[in-house]
Amino acid sequence: MPTALPLPLEFRLPDSWRPAPPDSVGAPGVAFVAVHAESDAGFTANISIDGEYRPDDALLADLADASVQRMQEVAESVRVTDRSEVGSADAPGLAQTMAFSALTGDSRRDLLQSQVYLSMLDTGDPRKRAVIRLTLTATALQHASVAEDFRELVRSVRPETGAAS
Template sequence: MATTLPAPIEFSLPDGWLSAPPDEVGAPQAAFVALHPASAAGFTANITISGEVRADDATLAHLAEQAAARLRRDVGAVEVGRRNELESAYTQVLRLTAPVGGRPVELVQLQVFLAMADVRDEHRRAVLEIVLSATPAQFEDLVDDFQAFLKTVRPDEGASR
């Protein structure tokens, strides 16, 4: 069953991306999934959003390391590429081979971890994990879309609390 996000957010999908029910596309750990149908030759590039409320002092770098370790446990070898730490975000690029439709497919993931403080409790924060998954060729074509998407992600100030 699809999860919910720990904080309400709003965003805009770039042209060519369509939202999909997480359970129906095999991503029950995600709260949101967007697919890029035009890239579906063997693998459909996708963006997933998941998140959790954290009351500990784990750094975003540590959470990124945990995400890479989960992938290693689930699919095997994961190569960690460029990492970048910003004020309230952390990014990492991963290369892995995952089984897709019964065959191994080489994938690239750009994982972005965003922290949003809880305005009512300074000891808690929401951490969002936003991921672009694509083949290497798709990644080159779609990384600009993903970066444009990330610029639109923001707290939903109008959401009821």
């Protein structure tokens, strides 16, 4: 069953992506999944969005480290290939990319996963901090061709205001 985000978001999904029910694509526990229109050697690139309220002062780097540790439990040869701070002091973020090998279906594949962690204050209660994680997973060969779509989606993410546009 999909999980609700800690606060409602607005974002724009690039044209070559289609929403998919999280449970039907093996992503229970995330709030949103989109799949790319073109597969690479039987693997379909996907974007997922999840998040949670963080009552603690956990650093985004600590959350990213924990994500790497979880990946090491289910994949082989996990290594962080890039990590950088993004955003601003008012809206901090962290981006990282991991390379790993994993069994998908009946095949072992070399995959890349780009993650962006965004720290947002709840507009209804600014004492509440939510951390939103956006994730792109693609084959090593397809990643470069879908990475700009992912960056475009990340740039469009905003807390939902409820105002009609």
